[in-house]
Amino acid sequence: MAKLALVPTPIGNLEDITLRAIRYLKEADIIFAEDTRVTQKLLKHLGIQQKVISFHAHNEHRFLEKSVQIVEESELAVLVSDAGTPAISDPGFLLVRACLQKNISIECLPGPSALIPAIVGSGFPCDKFIFEGFLPHKKGRQTRLKELSTEERTIIFYESPHRLLKTLEQMLPFFSESRQICVVRELSKMFETYHRGTLSEQIAYFKETAPRGEIVLLVHGVE
DSSP states (O other), rough: OOOEEEOOOOOOOOOGGGGGHHHHHHHHSSSSSSHHHHHHHHHHHHHHOOOOOEEEEETTTHHHHHHHHHTTTOOOOEESSSSSTTTTSOOOHHHHHHHHTTTTTTEEEEOTHHHHHHHHHSOOOSSSSSEEEEEOTTHHHHHHHHHHHHHSEEEEEEOHHHHHHHHHHHHTTOTTTHHHHHHEESSSSOEEEEEEEEHHHHHHHHHSOOSSSSSEEEOOOOO
16 A cells, blocks of 8 residues: 655754654655755665655656655655755645545655754743744745734744844834844754843844754743
């Protein structure tokens, strides 16, 4: 019976991959990858040689029907993103939904995801939180920030380094200058850092220090 498995891959440190994930990558008939070059590098590190095909945000709509057909013809198809758990701010949701509509078995392995270690390490309340992923780049961006300004739960965003300062500055009209912010950079990598402080302090810091690497942005909820 055909099965699609969603396999999380390391967000930085390659030691974070699970034994089960390695086994699924070895046993897969086909691996769908967000960026085949990134996935091939991981597979080479693991000593695995499997067929890898591209499945990313720019082709998932037009390639969806063909992808489902490939899964149907396989005993085990695996979907990976460049880092972390597929479908979390990455391609995957459309393929999962389409496979379920065809009664194809779906299995999602537990594993790396940036948002969980970020909130736990931030020191912000983590019993309840809201994950926003990436804010809209243009239309609806300020509207969403205004809606979130009264949120009592910890808010988690993903953000790119070249947009971080702009995002912090756009928060000012809606979040107080004293709102606690945590900017987490390069999780699990050599230069992992947690920058904790008020919104105004974070803006001042990142005006002087250009952010680099993968970033998780956390906002303390309204108390």
